Amino acid sequence: MRKRMSESETTVQSGRGFWRDKALWRSRWLRSGGFLCRKGARLLLLLLGVSAAAFFLVSLSPVDPLQTNVGQAALGSMSQEQIARLRSYWGADTPPLQGYAAWLRGALSGDLGTSLLYRRPVLSVMGEKLKNSLWLTAAAWLLSGAGGFALGTLAGAKQGTQADRVITGAALLLSGTPAFFLALLLLSVFSVQLGWLPVGLSVPIGMAAEQVGLGHRLVHAVLPGLCLSLSGMPNILLQVREKMLQVMESDFVLFARARGDSWRAVAVRHGLRNVALPALTLQFASVGEILGGSVLVEQVFSYPGLGQAAVTAGLGGDVPLLLGITVASASLVFCGNLMADVLYGIVDPRMRKAGGLL
Amino acid sequence: MQTAQDHQPLLAVEDLTIRFLQYGRGLRRRELAPLQHVTLGADRGQMTAVVGASGSGKSLLAHAVMGILPYNAQVLGRMYFDGGPLDAQRIEALRGREIALIPQGVSWLDPLMNVGRQLQNGDRSPQRKALCTKALQRYGLSEETQKLYPFQLSGGMARRVLMASAVVEAPRLIIADEPTPGLPAVTARRVLSHLRQLSQEGAAVLLITHDLELAAQTADRIAVMYEGTIVEQVEAEAFQTGEGLSHPYSQALFDAMPGHDGFLKLKGR
Ligand SMILES: Nc1ncnc2c1ncn2[C@@H]1O[C@H](COP(=O)(O)OP(=O)(O)OP(=O)(O)O)[C@@H](O)[C@H]1O
C-alpha cells in the first residue's frame, strides 16, 4: 500500500480523492457480497462435518441406550416385542448411515427431531436449556473479556512492578487450574464453609415454579458464572499483557513520550488503542472456550443449562438432542469468529481504508 | 555585558557514558557500555552534525538527551540545557516543548491514529489545532493530511509530517535522528534545507546521520562518532579541505568521500 513517491507526485494523487473514494465504495460492496457468500458456504460445510462427526462418534460409543435408560432389570421383565419397540425408539436397529441421512433430511427442512430423553421437540428442549445457560455464559464471556482486558493492559503498562507480578502470577496460576477443580474449590469455600451461596441448581430445591424470583436465579448463577469467568480470563489477560508490552516498547510510544506525553497519557492514548484490536479478536474467538467450559462447570454445579444437557444427551444416547446442541454450539463459535473478522475490518483503519472485508 | 551563559552552548553534554546491564545464563552479569565519555555541544543558531557508522551510538545519544532510554540503561555524566543541569525531571518538563525529536521513520507514528490527532498530542483545543495546521502548512502539507493514517503517507510526506511534529511549538533544540535515509537525493536535500532554516531561526539543531557528504554540505560543525566515543569535533569546512582532522578515523572518512582520494594522491606527489 505504502508507496514511496516524489513530493510532486503526492499532490497529484490527493487531487482525485472523490473518484478514488467512489470506486472504493463500489468495490467494497461487491466484495462484501462475495465475502458473505463464502462465509455462508463455509458455515454449511462446517455444520455438515461437525454433525456427521458427532453422529458417527455416538454410533461407535459403547454405551447401550437401552441399558442406560431403561435399565437391566426392567429389560429383563419385558417381552421380546416390547424390547424391539424400544430398540427402534432409541434407533439401535438403524444402520448409522441411514440414521444420519434421516436426521440430515429433517434438519435441512428445519426439523431437528424429537429428544428421546425428554420426549419433546429438540428445539423446545434446547430453547429451555439455552434460557438458563445464555445469561450465565454471556455474563461470564463479558466478565472474562472485560476483566482480562483491564488487568492485562494494566499489568503490561506497569511491567515489572508489584501490581504486574501479582496480576500475572494469579493469571498463570489460574490458567494452570482445571475448570472443574476451580469449581470444586469455589463450592467448598463459598457454599460449604461460608454458606453464603447455594451448592447447585438454578433455583431453590422444592420451590414451586411461580415462587421463584429473579433474585433466586441470580444467587444460583453467581458461583457458576464466577467460575466460568475466572477460567476464561487468564488466556485473554496474558495475551493482552503480552501485546501491551510490545506496544509500550514500540517506537511510536517512545516518540509520544519524546513529544511530552506522560506515562499515563501514553498508556491510555496509544496503549489501549493498539491493544483493543487484538483483544477484540481474542474476545470473539473465546466464545468457543466459554461454551466448552460451561459443559464442565454446569456439570459440577448441577446447573440445568445447555452444557449439562449436552452431557446428559451424550451419555444417554439421545442422538437428536446431542446433534442439535452440537450444531447450535458450532454455529455460535462460528459467529464469534466471524464477528471478530468483521469488526477487525471496521475498527482497523488500515483495513477500513483499504476496503476491508466488508 | 556578556554573561558566562552566552558562551555556553544551548545543549552541553559532558562525559556521558551509557551502560546496559545484561543478564546472561545463570547469574552471570554482563556490562555493555555502548556510549563512553561523550562530550558534545550544540549551539543556538547552529547546525551540529553527529556522524558515525551504524551502531556507533548516535541514537543512544539522542535518546539520552530526550530521556527515552530503556529502563535498564544506566546514565553517567552531565547534561546542561540553557545553562541549567538537564536531569530526568527537567527533560520531562522540556521535551515536546523546548526540545523536539525528529525520529527515524514512519514506524515512530502510531499506526492506528491519524496524523492530526498525533500532532495534537491529546490537546484538542482550537489553539492547538491551529498550531498543528500551521506546522503542516509550513512543509506544504494541506489540512487533508491531518485525516491520513501513517500507512497512507508516502516516504517524503511522512518525513515532512515528522518535521512538522517538531515545530508545532517553537522548540529551542531540535534533534533529527537520520532524517534522510531511503529518500531520493532531491527530497533528502530539501529535508536538510528545512533543518538548516530552523537553525537560522535561532534553534540549535543536532543532526544525526551517517551521510558525511550531506552533513559536510549543510552543517556548521561536525562531531565524528566512532564506537561510542566522539573522536573529533570540527568545523564543517575541515571535511572539505581535509585540514585540521586529527583522528585517523575521521581522516579515513574524509578519504572515503567521493573525489577526495584522487585529491590526496595529487597532494602526496
Ligand atoms: N537496549 C539496549 N541494550 C543493549 N545494547 C543496546 C541497546 N540499545 C542499543 N544498544 C547498543 O548500542 C549500540 C549503539 O546503538 P545505536 O542505536 O545508538 O546506534 P546508531 O549509531 O544509532 O546506529 P544506526 O545508524 O544503525 O541507527 C549498538 O551496538 C547497540 O547494540
Ligand SMILES: [Mg+2]
Ligand atoms: Mg540510530
